Amino acid sequence: MTSFIFPTEISKNSNLTPAVCKIFFSLQEDIDAISSIPDRFHRHVDFKSGKTWSEIYFTPGSAEFTEKPKDNDAGELIEQSLKFIFPGEDDTNLADLDAIRARPVLVSIQYSDGESKLMGDLANGAKITQVSQVSSKATGAQIEFYCLTPDRACWITA
Numbered sequence: 001m002t003s004f005i006f007p008t009e010i011s012k013n014s015n016l017t018p019a020v021c022k023i024f025f026s027l028q029e030d031i032d033a034i035s036s037i038p039d040r041f042h043r044h045v046d047f048k049s050g051k052t053w054s055e056i057y058f059t060p061g062s063a064e065f066t067e068k069p070k071d072n073d074a075g076e077l078i079e080q081s082l083k084f085i086f087p088g089e090d091d092t093n094l095a096d097l098d099a100i101r102a103r104p105v106l107v108s109i110q111y112s113d114g115e116s117k118l119m120g121d122l123a124n125g126a127k128i129t130q131v132s133q134v135s136s137k138a139t140g141a142q143i144e145f146y147c148l149t150p151d152r153a154c155w156i157t158a
Contacts, residue, residue: 020063022110024053
């Protein structure tokens, strides 16, 4: 049985009003390895030669990242969801989104303080869904990256 030391105090977070300011993704197949460096709350992503993150545009202020514990037969999993608005519609962007729709990806969520979190892992990649809307008030798509993983999103280290 492992012993756990309870903290005597839990201090205030240093970033009290984080906001998602950039979203990047990479196909699982473009990543060589993900390492826990320097601890279990941080990950280092090693890309295959010539591969890196691809940025996806979104309407500023529309992104919402949530993590929710979900019990199942295998134990507790973390349900991760990143929803945002992709404005407008044209055939080029539809083709680009279709290219990644059925493929598992990892997502880098960059906050306003410059720090980034990793959504998904090599065993449990995120899937993308798209709900389109054309109306007099707004045209675009609500994009969602979604995955179930055993761990919460970790900070990405360089």
